[in-house]
Amino acid sequence: MTSTTKSDAATGALRGGPRRRRVRPGGGRGAPLPLLVPALIGMAFLVVPLVALLVRAPWRSMPEQLTSSEVWQALQLSLICATAATAVSLVIGVPLAWLLARVEFPGRGLVRALVTLPLVLPPVVGGVALLTALGRNGIVGKWLDSWFGVTLPFTTAGVVVAEAFVAMPFLVISVEGTLRAADPRYEEAATTLGASRFTAFRRVTLPLIAPGIAAGAVLAWARALGEFGATITFAGNFPGRTQTMPLAVYLALQSDPEAAIALSLVLLAVSIAVLAGLRDRWMTAG
Amino acid sequence: MTRTHDDRTGTAPDGLDARLVVDRGSFRLDVALTVAPGEVVALLGPNGAGKTTALRALAGLTPLTGGHLRLDGAPLERTPPESRPVGVVFQDYLLFPHLTALDNVAFGPRCQGAAKSEARAQAAEWLGRLGLAEHTGAKPRRLSGGQAQRVALARALATRPRLLLLDEPLAALDARTRLEVRTQLRRHLAEFEAVAVLVTHDPLDAMVLADRLVVVEHGEVVQEGSPSDIARHPRTDYIAQLVGLNLHRGRADGHTVRLDTGPAVTTAEALSGPVFVAFPPSAVTLHGSRPTDSSARNLWRCEVTGLETHGDQIRAALTGDLPLAADLTTVAAAELDLHPGAVVWASVKATQTHAYPV
Amino acid sequence: MTTRNARRTLQMAGVGTAALLALSACSSSDDSSSVKSDSSAPASSSDKPSGTVTVFAAASLKESFTTLGKEFEAQHPGTKVTFSFGGSDSLAASITGGAPADVFAAASPKTMKIVTDAGDASGTPATFVRNQLEIATLPGNPDKVSSLKDLTRSGLKVVLCDKEVPCGAAAQKALDASGLKLTPVSYEQDVKSALTKVELKEADAAVVYKTDVKAAGDKVEGVEFPESAKAVNDYPITLLKDAPNAAASKAFIALVQSAEGQKVLTGAGFLKP
Numbered sequence: 001m002t003s004t005t006k007s008d009a010a011t012g013a014l015r016g017g018p019r020r021r022r023v024r025p026g027g028g029r030g031a032p033l034p035l036l037v038p039a040l041i042g043m044a045f046l047v048v049p050l051v052a053l054l055v056r057a058p059w060r061s062m063p064e065q066l067t068s069s070e071v072w073q074a075l076q077l078s079l080i081c082a083t084a085a086t087a088v089s090l091v092i093g094v095p096l097a098w099l100l101a102r103v104e105f106p107g108r109g110l111v112r113a114l115v116t117l118p119l120v121l122p123p124v125v126g127g128v129a130l131l132t133a134l135g136r137n138g139i140v141g142k143w144l145d146s147w148f149g150v151t152l153p154f155t156t157a158g159v160v161v162a163e164a165f166v167a168m169p170f171l172v173i174s175v176e177g178t179l180r181a182a183d184p185r186y187e188e189a190a191t192t193l194g195a196s197r198f199t200a201f202r203r204v205t206l207p208l209i210a211p212g213i214a215a216g217a218v219l220a221w222a223r224a225l226g227e228f229g230a231t232i233t234f235a236g237n238f239p240g241r242t243q244t245m246p247l248a249v250y251l252a253l254q255s256d257p258e259a260a261i262a263l264s265l266v267l268l269a270v271s272i273a274v275l276a277g278l279r280d281r282w283m284t285a286g
Numbered sequence: 287m288t289r290t291h292d293d294r295t296g297t298a299p300d301g302l303d304a305r306l307v308v309d310r311g312s313f314r315l316d317v318a319l320t321v322a323p324g325e326v327v328a329l330l331g332p333n334g335a336g337k338t339t340a341l342r343a344l345a346g347l348t349p350l351t352g353g354h355l356r357l358d359g360a361p362l363e364r365t366p367p368e369s370r371p372v373g374v375v376f377q378d379y380l381l382f383p384h385l386t387a388l389d390n391v392a393f394g395p396r397c398q399g400a401a402k403s404e405a406r407a408q409a410a411e412w413l414g415r416l417g418l419a420e421h422t423g424a425k426p427r428r429l430s431g432g433q434a435q436r437v438a439l440a441r442a443l444a445t446r447p448r449l450l451l452l453d454e455p456l457a458a459l460d461a462r463t464r465l466e467v468r469t470q471l472r473r474h475l476a477e478f479e480a481v482a483v484l485v486t487h488d489p490l491d492a493m494v495l496a497d498r499l500v501v502v503e504h505g506e507v508v509q510e511g512s513p514s515d516i517a518r519h520p521r522t523d524y525i526a527q528l529v530g531l532n533l534h535r536g537r538a539d540g541h542t543v544r545l546d547t548g549p550a551v552t553t554a555e556a557l558s559g560p561v562f563v564a565f566p567p568s569a570v571t572l573h574g575s576r577p578t579d580s581s582a583r584n585l586w587r588c589e590v591t592g593l594e595t596h597g598d599q600i601r602a603a604l605t606g607d608l609p610l611a612a613d614l615t616t617v618a619a620a621e622l623d624l625h626p627g628a629v630v631w632a633s634v635k636a637t638q639t640h641a642y643p644v
Numbered sequence: 645m646t647t648r649n650a651r652r653t654l655q656m657a658g659v660g661t662a663a664l665l666a667l668s669a670c671s672s673s674d675d676s677s678s679v680k681s682d683s684s685a686p687a688s689s690s691d692k693p694s695g696t697v698t699v700f701a702a703a704s705l706k707e708s709f710t711t712l713g714k715e716f717e718a719q720h721p722g723t724k725v726t727f728s729f730g731g732s733d734s735l736a737a738s739i740t741g742g743a744p745a746d747v748f749a750a751a752s753p754k755t756m757k758i759v760t761d762a763g764d765a766s767g768t769p770a771t772f773v774r775n776q777l778e779i780a781t782l783p784g785n786p787d788k789v790s791s792l793k794d795l796t797r798s799g800l801k802v803v804l805c806d807k808e809v810p811c812g813a814a815a816q817k818a819l820d821a822s823g824l825k826l827t828p829v830s831y832e833q834d835v836k837s838a839l840t841k842v843e844l845k846e847a848d849a850a851v852v853y854k855t856d857v858k859a860a861g862d863k864v865e866g867v868e869f870p871e872s873a874k875a876v877n878d879y880p881i882t883l884l885k886d887a888p889n890a891a892a893s894k895a896f897i898a899l900v901q902s903a904e905g906q907k908v909l910t911g912a913g914f915l916k917p
Contacts, residue, residue: 128844137845153846154801154829188347189380191367193445194397203393207384236830236841237806243831250833254733254808 050268057265058258065262073240074248075266081156081244082224085163086171089220093171094213098201100172101179102187112176116169123166127233130165135234158235159242163224170223171216178212179205218278225271300358301325302449302481306343307352308336315339315505316353319483321498323358326475326482328496330489332524336505337485341451344483346370357449357481368397370449373442377454379434381426387413387437388422394445412440416474432463439474450475452484456491468494489528493517501525519642520564531564532610535644543641549607551634552583553641560644567601569638570612573631574622584634586610590626593619600624604632693892694722698744700735701727702751702879703836704775704855708912709749709900715908716899723892731834732756732810739764739884746893749881749900751775752810756880766887769880772901773914776876777814778854779867780842787848792818792869795849796826803838803847806831810877811838815851817875839864853877858913876915 031039058065065071100112118126134141136151144150152158186208190200206213228246235242237251245267253260302321308314315336321327329337342348344355346367355362362370373394381390391409396402413422416436426434435455442450455471456464472495475482486492492499493513501509501516501524509521520526526533536545538557544550551563577585588606595601600619604610610632614622622630697716701709706729713725728735728745732755739745740762748765749772750756756769781789787800795802804826805812812831819826829847832838839856841847843863857866881900887893899905906916 128840131844131846135844135846153841183380185376185380186382188367189374189376189382190393190397192345192347192370192372192374193394193441194368195393196368196397199397204382208382232833233837236803237832238828238830247833251806251808251831254731254806 053261053264053268057261061258062262065259066266070239070243070248071263071266074243074245074263075270077156077159077240077242078225078244078246078267079270081159081163082167082221082227084160085167085224086217086221088160088164089168089171090213090217093168093216093220094175094206097172097175097179098205101176102184115172118166119169119173123227123229123231124233126165127162127230130162130230130234134161153234154236154238154242156235156241159231159244162230162234163227166227166230167220167224171213171220174216174219175209175213178209178216181212182208214278218275222271222275225267302344302357302483304344304355305353306340306355307350308339308343308348309351313339313505315343317500317502317505317507318353319500321481321483323480324478325498326478326484326496327498327500328492329483329485329502330487330492330499330528331502332487335502337487337502338453339505340502341374341453341483341485344449345372345374345451371445371447372449372451373445373447375435375438375442375450375452375455378458379426379438381429381434381437381441383426386423386425387418387429387433390426390437391441391444394441398445409440409444412444413437416440417470430463431459432467435459435467436470439471443478448480450478450480450482452482454486454488455484455495456486456488471495518564518640519562521562521644526564530611531566532570534563534608536561536563538641541636545608547608549586551639552636553639554637555641557641557643561641562644563639563641565634565639567611567613568599569634570610571633572602572612572614572618572622572624573633576631577633583636584639586632588630588632590624590628590630592626593624602630604630693720693895695889695892696724696726697746697889697892697896699725699727699747699749699896700739700743700745701729701747701749702732702735703729703834704751704853705729705749705879707859708855708909708914711908712896712899712905715904716896719899720892720895725896733758733808744886744888745884746887746889747881747897748884749879751877751879752813753878753880754813755810756882759882759884764885765882766885766890767883769882770901771878771917772881773879773906773909774876774917775853775855775879775914777811777818777851777869777872778857779869780839780850780852780857780860780864781867782842782845782848783862783865785865785867789849789867792822792824792851792871795851796824800849801847802826802828803830803832803841803850804828805835805838805851806833809834811835811851811853814875814877818851818869818871821874822871853913854915855913878917879914 096115100108100115121129131153132138134144134152136142136145136153141152144152152161182205186204187197187200190204191197195203226246227244228250231242231244232247232250237243237247245263249260249263249267252263301323302319304320305316305318307316313336317329317336317340319327319340329340331337339348343350346362346365350363357371381387382393385393388406388409391412392402392405395405395408400408410419410422413419416439418433418436418440421429421433421437426437429437435458439455456468459467468491475495484492484495486495496513499509499511499513499516500507501522503522503524509516509525511519516525517529520529520531520533523533534545534547534551536543536551538553538559538561540556540558541552541554542550543553543557543561543563545563553563576587586607588604588610590602591605592603593600596613598616599613600616602612602614602619602624604612612632622628624630699709699713706727709727709729713727716725717723728738732750732752735748736750736755736758739748739759748756748759750759750769753769756765759765760769779789779792779795781787787794789795789800794800804815807813807816811834830841832841832850835852835856838850839852839860842850843860854866854868857864881897883890883893883897900909910916
């Protein structure tokens with residue numbers, strides 16, 4: 001055993017010299033090539049399209065593209081709806097994650113699979129599903145309409161619903177993972193001190209998993225911000241009410257690709273700014 | 287201590303009266319436990335014996351599948367953990383990492399309905415009593431092992447429990463802190479007026495901290511008694527090993543005990559019927575060849591199977607006529623040229639053995 | 645340690661090789677098919693169409709072109725017609741982006757212009773049908789919609805196509821021509837989405853093409869309106885410059901424009917050019 005380790009270390013040291021020098025510009029000290037090469041390809045694959053967007057951006061006509069009130073309307077609506085969808089996801093998604101992580105009940109695996117289904121469902125299908133459930137003529141929406149006079153399609157609330165439907169599974173998965181990794185004995189310790197299960201969750205578990213919730217919320221927010229398919233299918237497209245940035249980008253693409261690129265860059269810049277801001281505040285603190 | 291015995295002889299149904307049955311298919315725990323107020327009982331046993339399960343059952347964290355649980359006369363079997371007058375000091379303390387020492391201790395009073403300022407005042411008092419007044423604002427990760435242990439104790443005591451449970455209270459500490467914390471803990475437990483049950487696999491912790499030991503093996507109580515009684519009269523190999531005695535079982539006829547494994551031992555006591563024979567490893571003398579002049583009548587041919595240092599002594603593990611542990615000085619070990627596989631003769635004086643009925 | 649690593653590397657290499665083989669298998673089969681159509685191209689100079697014709701066509705043409713494609717294959721054994729239906733704009737974008745297609749049939753001259761401006765069309769596009777707008781209402785027309793003006797009634801949920809897509813532009817033209825101001829609940833991304841909203845009863849009415857109303861069967865009810873005459877959409881068709889199978893493609897375009905083809909198209913609700 002010892003001799004193996006020693007010889008491994010020896011060969012490592014022997015090879016280390018030249019390889020290290022070659023690899024250092026790539027970043028990883030002693031990163032093995034079979035990992036480094038695909039990693040760099042992966043990085044390029046993700047970054048090059050964004051760079052292309054910057055290169056091809058109509059910088060000269062940018063100011064006039066972006067001064068139209070429709071753009072700001074769409075951007076404002078996007079930010080409001082994505083934030084509201086994240087809030088909705090937090091209020092109902094965190095308890096759902098807790099249920100899945102902490103309570104044994106028959107069919108738990110099935111429920112977990114079902115609630116994460118929107119992850120693999122094409123968003124347009126999600127939109128149709130929402131229409132058949134919550135639309136004016138949907139199985140639940142029918143009652144919402146006749147009892148409360150509430151119809152969700154073609155409203156800003158509908159945008160929030162569509163975005164939450166698509167984004168919440170990200171939050172649930174992220175929070176459930178954090179909960180599973182968190183030591184459940186802290187909750188037990190709290191109950192021996194007289195805390196009800198809910199108090200234990202609120203005063204002990206919630207603060208403990210706060211970083212995981214923050215990460216899940218950021219993920220859900222980003223997903224909601226870029227949501228297109230479910231939104232346009234469920235909530236339609238009307239400027240100022242249901243037309244979010246991705247919808248504006250798509251429709252601009254039909255006639256004026258340059259405007260679409262300009263709009264995309266605005267969305268990109270705003271999301272980078274928000275995510276970077278959150279990262280500094282939350283991620284490093286946690 | 288004297289008060290303890292007064293209470294135990296009284297007829298009041300105060301204290302803990304429990305029979306804990308937890309059936310988990312392959313493992314079954316069935317332990318009866320009666321503890322008087324002011325008494326400290328240690329559940330001692332090897333890993334996997336069911337000590338922690340018993341503790342969790344007392345706290346309500348693991349449901350009982352049978353038996354009963356009464357504290358100060360009130361049945362607790364169906365009471366959820368948050369409503370039991372029970373305080374727990376967990377093995378790794380489980381202090382809430384996001385709260386200060388003060389808020390950790392104030393957590394219990396808060397849950398019991400005290401206002402925030404009131405709970406904090408109580409917490410500060412408990413921390414002061416345990417000598418932690420300067421550390422009230424510290425987060426758990428800034429506390430030393432010993433400090434964390436005392437915060438955990440303060441947190442458990444702040445709910446004014448009628449039953450205090452301690453799970454391996456000293457296991458997470460290094461040897462030096464352990465000595466100091468053990469002494470402090472003994473003082474705090476002595477002051478505690480209600481029932482205290484601690485779980486440990488360390489015989490020293492058990493003997494220093496507890497008034498009474500309950501030894502648990504394979505989910506059952508195998509021996510129960512005062513620390514000195516158990517140290518002198520071990521009844522299982524596990525306990526004998528814990529207290530450092532050679533233990534053999536046999537049938538006595540006067541001063542001679544015929545061991546179950548074959549050979550006979552001459553003992554100081556004259557008994558009849560099934561007995562245990564115990565003697566410390568230091569009572570065993572080793573010889574390189576069969577001694578001709580030895581007055582000892584207990585002489586066996588053995589083979590060395592292992593050697594290890596034990597304090598400033600060498601402890602030799604022997605097999606042969608009967609399995610034995612023998613202590614000898616380093617010089618003696620060198621002179622005898624002890625090594626695994628070496629053949630030696632072991633002798634024990636009858637006056638150094640101790641026989642007692644099974 | 646070392647041997648295990650080596651074995652793992654070999655396994656990975658094995659997977660990689662398999663993947664490469666699969667890829668090359670795919671591409672070689674693609675090659676052979678394109679070779680086939682190439683080699684059949686000279687044969688088709690003896691005006692017997694063969695090989696594969698790839699047609700990019702507006703989504704509204706789906707039913708009628710599929711029928712015509714089968715007819716063409718029946719008339720010319722050895723040929724195969726494959727379609728890509730979609731929004732005219734996206735199709736135009738694919739063609740200018742270099743997609744290998746033989747024929748492009750668009751839902752508006754505007755989208756066709758994208759292709760001709762890029763110099764990707766061969767010859768001048770010809771209008772082969774026209775499409776007229778119609779109001780789609782819920783089955784039985786419960787809201788008693790009988791004119792374009794009725795759509796401006798308050799409380800009525802109307803969806804239009806977005807102004808950027810042909811059906812939306814046409815609807816706007818009709819509204820402007822009759823001096824009406826209509827605020828819909830949504831500007832849909834394409835005509836099918838607009839129709840779907842009525843089919844699912846989420847909207848009370850939509851302004852869509854006559855052909856779409858017809859294709860939806862009894863799930864919606866069509867209401868004609870006179871203003872639609874002012875916003876008729878021309879459908880142009882053209883052979884593409886880089887068509888891999890020009891001869892057979894010409895034959896397909898001829899079929900579309902023939903009396904037989906026109907019968908299929910008018911049956912689907914299109915107007916003759």
